[in-house]
Amino acid sequence: MINADPGRVLLVVDDEDDIRVLLQMYLGPAGYDVRTANDGLEALERLADTHVDLMLLDLRMPKLDGWGVLQRMRDDPKFAAVPTVVLSAHASPEAARRALEAGAVAFLNKPVSQEDLLALLAEHLDRRDR
């Protein structure tokens, strides 16, 4: 397992309880401080009141979906700095392209393995530090 710097704050945004719990189990033991949000509106609340180093964002969600979150982040400079990895069951290359255009730093398909996810997060958080 790749170990992360302790205390890095990750925000996991997904409407499925199973996915939130799974990602916590993937990421918590690696040393990340994992926070969760159940939908897009909650995600924006967390971003506003918590320092977040990186966000893992689902696309299909009630109230405000992942596209809406990406849009609001682009419109609001105080969120713009948070790197966002989209983690979606939408497999189409079209969705991936759109997500990157909308400001995501990476696009991952569900299902994703713990190993792949940790490697990708390390890369993006590391890159951010330089």
Added chain:
Amino acid sequence: MKFGDGRSARKGQGQPQSRFEAIFRYAPDAIVIVNADGTIIAANDQVMALFGHSADELVGREVELLLPERYRGTHAGHREGFRAAPRIREMGAGAELFGLRADGTEFPVEISLSPLPGEEGEVMAAIRDVTDRKAVESRSQAILQFAPDATIIVDGTGQILSANRQMTALFGHSYADLLGMQVEALVPERFRQAHVTHRDSFSAAPRVREMGAGAELFGLRADGTEFPVEISLSPLPGPGSDVMATVRDVTDRRLARDALKHALEQERDAAQKLREASRIKDEFLDIVAHELRTPVTAIGGFADLLDRQWDSHDEPTRRDMVARILRNSREMSALVERLLDMSRLQAGRVDLALEEVDIAALLHAIVDGLTVLADRPVTIQVDSDPMIVSDPSALRHIVSNFLTNAAKFAPADVPIEVRARESEGGLLVEVQDYGLGIPAEDVPHLFEHFYQGDNQPKGGRGAGIGLSVARRYSDLLGGKISASSTLGEGSLFSVWLPRHSMPSDGSGAND
């Protein structure tokens, strides 16, 4: 000028005694002079040639001698009328006039009348044999009558002057009705105003042309029915700005054209439907893939963690992970079941198993059997004879789809209401929730395949299959499925069931 004695004419071959007599004698037209009593007092050589009478036979005789017997009585009357108000004019304007030869034959004539100056009331009549012209006219008339197309002649004011038999047949008006009729009477009411305007502008610049090029023209029959026509216009020579209009009934051609257009449209619709079906299939596969990936992620993820990190997790955590794996695999098999249901229904491989069903007992069994309703308040109310003849398995599909939906949308603490009541000779089963509700624009599409509204909770689990399957089962049972919803207040799903469902032919699909 006076030809009082008339002797020169009578002498015939003799030399004219004055310049005026010469004009009288050699005028190109036959001329007779008649006194107030209607007695011929002079006639020139052309009269003799025309009628075959010698001057002796004419002078001193009543002018009616020159008319066929049948006109003589009225002629005398007209003569009196003319004497009362003499002026230069055509005789019998518009009427057909005939002369009578000495040999008893008749011929068509035109006659001009001029009163001669003086107190005597003498009248000069110039008579022209119009046999040739009448022949031409009757040939024109024949052409008009036997022309293959309905034809009318209309004057500058829109009055019909003539019409052929095809015209009377086409419009159902008698010839007598058509004559003098305003041509606008042959046009449907709504076009009449415009027709008057068009007619005026045609009169201003007449030329042979199609009427209303490119426009759809309609004729109006005597019985009030309309039919599509094409009309050609030809201005007729002469001072009257008369127009000849040829009218063709194009009903058959329009029908053929419409049929062709319809066929093309159908072909286009079919192509469109095919594209749409293909698009829906792509979308459906995308949705199903999405729906399967989510439980697969959970199952694979938790299983992988248990496999690799068994010892890192305590017993309760491991149990929780296993429970999650089981729940997600159940969800997956439910989805697969729904896909199979739908596939079977679409292929028409479903046979109803009809039996006596106690709807109250069935509703309780369905509610008790649904895990999504495990910790939720549900009320069941049956205000009707609970016994119907139906397929319990199909009913179970329909009602559990309603309930599963209600459970997704409704808050956990507000009861979902299940009701059954008498309606229109059958049984109406309703499932009411007081949840999020469905946007009005989505409601009409709820029972379409794969339809997913934007307002679905939990990221829209369900792949849009359940309600379309429910509708197909309802169709099989001879029932009627419907939904209504108010955003923010909740939704009402209902199915009306006949008291006795009929065995289906297994075709299932009604679209």
